[in-house]
Amino acid sequence: MFHIVMVEPEIPQNTGNVARTCSVTGSSLHLIRPLGFSVDDKHLKRAGLDYWYTLDISYFDSLEELQALHPDARFFYASTHAQNRYTDTAFRDGDFLVFGKETAGLPKDLLAKNADHAIRIPMGAHQRSLNLSNSVAIVLYEALRQNNFLDLV
Secondary structure, three states: OOEEEEEOOOOHHHHHHHHHHHHHHOOEEEEEOOOOOOOOOHHHHHHHHHHHHHOEEEEEOOHHHHHHHOOOOOEEEEOOOOOEEHHHOOOOOOOEEEEOEOOOEOOHHHHHHOHHHEEEOOOOOOOOOOOHHHHHHHHHHHHHHHOOOOOOO
16 A cells, blocks of 8 residues: 655645545555644545545654654655656555645755655646646556556456
8 A cells, every 4th residue: 555645735625635546546645734724624525525434544743753653664755846757766565655735845855855755747847836636646646557556446
């Protein structure tokens, strides 16, 4: 199973969409506080539809807290500032795919410390970024494809 990490997500609909993607792929969702919405938000629930009961979701106060629980895990950091294409990365079952908040992405110092594990989705030179939930789906499905979709039918 893959792990999706959303660092300080701000838009409930994006998080709801990511929750739905995680549910249908058997991936875990880890949300790093602060969140830009209440987890009771109707937009969050609406975007996730009726998939919440199958979702493996956890909450943390920092990315470091999550990493401390999984010291031997591999973490990959998605950013428009990364040099490595996500398609050039060999993902393994159990990897953590980390995404930043909608307005700012991941912190530059985190990316600098983890440049070898920072990945990007190619896009037009004059474009800022893709929608966060779309980015999660793109990278997650590549990781699943590389692993023969694990146990998905």
